[in-house]
Amino acid sequence: MIRKLFSGLLLSGLLLGNFTYAQQGLDNNQADFGEFMDRKGTYTRTASGKPSENYWQNKADYQIEATLDENAHVLTGKITINYTNNSPENLDFVWLQLEQNRFTPDSRGTLTTPVQGNRYNGDTDGGFDISAVQAKVGSKGTVSSKHIITDTRMQVWFNEPIPAKGGKASISMNFSFKVPQKGMDRMGRLKVNDGWIYAFAQWYPKMAVFDDVEGWNVEPYLGAGEFYLEYGDFDYKITVPYDHVVVGSGKLMNPKEVLSKELQNRYAKAMQSDTTVYLIAPDEIKNTALTRPKQDGTITWHFQIKNSRDVAFATSKTFIWDAAKINLPSGKTILAQSVYPKESDGQEAWSRSTEYSKASIEHYSEMWFEFPYETATNVAADIGGMEYPGLNFCRYTSKGEGLWGVTDHEFGHNWFPMIVGNNERRYAWMDEGFNTFINHYSTLAFNEGEYSSNLNQTRRYNNYFQNENREGIDTYPDVANTGNLGMVAYMKPGIGLIVLREYILGPERFDNAFRSYINTWAYKHPLPSDFFNHMENVAGENLSWYWKGWFYGNGNIDLGINAVIPYGGNYLAILSNKGEIPMPVLLEIEFEDGSKERQMLPVEIWQRGDSWNHLIRTDKKVTKVTIDPDKILPDINLGNDSWPQLIYED
Template sequence: MKKGGLFIVVSIFSVAVFAQSKYSNTEAFAPFFYPSAGNEYRSAAGEPGPKYWQNRADYNITSTLDTTSHTVTAKVEILYTNNSPDNLKFLWLQTDQNIYRKDSRATATTTAAGGRWANSTFTEGDVISSISIEEGGKKYTPQYNTADTRTQVWLNNPLKAGGGKLKLTIEYSFKVPEYGSDRMGRLNTRNGWIYEIAQWFPRMAVYDDVQGWNLLPYLGQGEFYLEYGDINFSVTAPANMIIVGSGELLNPAECFTAEETKRYAAAKNSDQTVMIRSADEIGKSGVSAKKGTTTWRFKIQNARDVAWGASKAFVLDGAKINLPSGKKSLALSAYPVESMGTNGWQRSTEMVKGAIEFYSKKLFEFPYPAATNVAGTVGGMEYPGIVFCSYKSMGADLWGVTDHEFGHTWFPMIVGSNERKYAWMDEGFNTFINDLSTEAFNNGEFKQQSFFGDPTNEQMVRMVFNDKMDIMLTEPDVIQQMSLGVAAYLKPSLMLHALRNAVLGEKRFDAAFREYISRWAFKHPTPWDFFRTMENVGGEDLAWFWRGWVFNDWKIDQAVQGVKYKNSVPANGATITIENLQQMPMPVTVLIKESNGKEQTINLPVEIWQRSAIYSFDVPTTSPISSVTIDPNKKMYDWDRSNNTWTGK
């Protein structure tokens, strides 16, 4: 049999064994994507509209930590501003400590299932002793009702639209759980308890133009959606404890000794880590020798939350953070002696500084006066200006968790998306930027060929695009626990890498991504605002992309179907046929190698899939083609790479 005849037989055979394509061009490129047009609140271009509004909550909190009973007693004053166009007859608050009650919804739905957010012991939650309202110079006691982790407060008179204000004062207490759903709690170390205190004061629920009151309960896996404002808070505790908190410490001279105050000031001006309280001083001198109680005062502006840590076991060090504008911030690390070791927590401040300086230059400047990393029982959790990371973390693990938690400063502390509904918009976006910072930190010291990020890792691709995996657009508390790492973290990160590397290119993607952050800094974007911004700034209609990645569990599977020479003569050129076997369309890169050593790379846009699952294109050739390979640089998360290459054999 002649060589040409053999080629024909092989070509026919290869087509015969190809899988039936699942691709629908009309579904992938359907004309209607956005559920509604832009309006005066949110523009069609993805920007806040001319009449965009959001309500505001400013807080003043005084609290006391009782280390004998492990109880926090506090009073919070909330100045609430109603900027909405609606008169409000009642207010809703998040009372998250109620998650730890034995009769909570989380206990019923999460504890029985076990896992990271399950409660091993219970508390009485937020014990409210009084609520009062002051408006227009008049003060009264309102009716209120608590439903699980939400508390509704009825007003005597509706709070007026367009700027109405009132002051809501709540006195309350709660016992600090030892294990607080891996978001807060306390750890007993050789030198005393470490308290990590969060979700610790009643916070205003968000009232927005999308849903009105946002009232999903706190069940553990879903995180938070909160209003912005200025927050002043104080913590009174035994004087031999160090307290670190969100924002700026206003009275260091009252809290530290004179020598420690001097070191604290030196850290603010040092690019190298300065020891403020050393391990050798714990239990002997400095703060450890102080008697009575001390009140630590903190302030943070334009923030949605605050948290704090307290312990007499803390080693404390710090260094200066250099910001692009020329402003300075302060990196701090508080950790027990158990956390010191090879590449241990004594490197934390270096890591905090590195992460925040990178993101400030790459994305948007860090907005807070300090960034504090606290070692304790919490594996990893983020709050404005402060994060909690595992006291056991060392080396690459310490860098990874520190970088990730501080990456959350940008999503969702600056860009205030609804974590309770869209985990992928904070966890996934953050995981994506973590890849960039890890590559940059200390010349890639902790960069590894990750199991999760390698497109050639068949096991990873099969896990991410498995039919049983929850889609990205699934509420966090609905996602199966085993799927959360993929649906909320990994897959959206891969999506952004694909958008940057294969669709928009780095220049257009980076410009659009930065613009999204700038537009929605300290505001409340929806997924649609993100989609519209990336399209309008990036210059592409990406409905096909969002459909495949966000709204469905579509797969990528591009295959080479065959090669034909014109008039069976290689020197006349060839027609190459490729096929999209799965539902997700993506641009295609094809590498063609000839037997004489010549190579050519063809880049085909996604529009080749607009009319059909099969696409043929001509290439000039001078000798027989030895191979045709789709995605030669292995950037695509291809479901089946066995059909990516055709060979002339």
């Protein structure tokens, strides 16, 4: 006791001796709080994080007809793109993306894949066969066939420029490709007992984005980097063998032509049902007389989707098909549906897929922004998980919590990047990270917490945060180490938003800002700076220190309590910031009578240096002080977060 008292008095004297110095902040950290990137307003984007009155965006409308040759595993089609140039400059040419060209032996993606392989391995015996290219400006322009194909990009030239500010052009061509069996975990085909499942994505030539920041965005398709696409309306027709079922992005336009009378009735029943209804039951897969309107040849399925950036579809004769109604906040109802083979059937597996899909879409629509499309479809395929507007491909062997997680995650992508159209190829964290964040709350809400969220405990990832090989959130996905990509693109930005919502801003301020961001940038192309500016302006907080430290830095959080000592009838908490990222300090103070109170110290205390003395005004005896009592922060040092007992004793 004497030693404890002596050391307490000594520590008290030393700390108080430094008290004046620490408070004056002679050595400040203002550099941590300054702007770290150019976030000034531009001609097209405001400093408040909104599109300005001069913002423009080009538009691409598609008409596509395609036919599947199941024997050769080849898709053949023709496409017409009606392009509107809303930019302020005339365009002599346009760029398109030919992502099937990734599946060739000499593609950039193939040649930059490590010898040992990775998730983005793919077949190399495919690629587009392009023919009959025609391009013209307006309805009276002359036709040009001039084009250059370079890897996964295609440049198409016109005989005269597309006029600025509303000029129109059309580009048409024929295309075909062999459907890869291994499609880089994004698309492809899977053999099951009853036949093949075809998951079609990146299946047609599509417009590259011409924007107000980069001009033409022509990064090649390598693998990890995903997509950046223009918005427009799609009308597409898929011709398949008569015994196939096709599900696709958007609305089925010809149900009477492709569904039997019995199937039409079941479809209508599902549209009125909050519980899952079989359209094709497991024992009906081969009963085409019951489910199909014809019994030979081919049949054409017709789909449309408006204001979308992409379309995908799946086709197979092996599908169990079930569906249920989705209830949207506006009162509108749409369809959730799932297709899967017998191998995926079961109440512990895909029989719950439609239940999961319905819950996911309803939650995000209520929480953030209403789902805009006519259907939400989950497809069982040999794909870990990949998202397209209104349609997912998920692993056909997934079950239980794993199936919930991948279904919810892929449907969450309808908000980022399908509705908020960021550039995935450059800023993976703006879709994967934002989506991981909203998945956290969807999982907490589903079935009263049936499954747990990966982000319930942010400190479980501290080993990564202290790993010398860690990479920052701003690392391009195609550059990031494959082993780090999950943290760089998904978990770290997701954790960052949880900290921002639950610790820094609070749910009300955060939700107002985040909803406003989604609504403001719906069907547009935001940059990181637009997100930062918008969140700050709506929430009313300068967050440069946080964007710089967590999103564009690689440092860590380490807040600590060095001591709690009596001071003038009150108590003094001696605090330190030993990490690279400043943070507000939430203190929970416990008293001898069992009561507790919380005090939040603003982040600005660290502008004055790395130590701070906080006066706890109380006439009660303090028994414990804890930083971040709810353990929201991914603080890397657990040992200095609390002061368990007083140094002195009466």
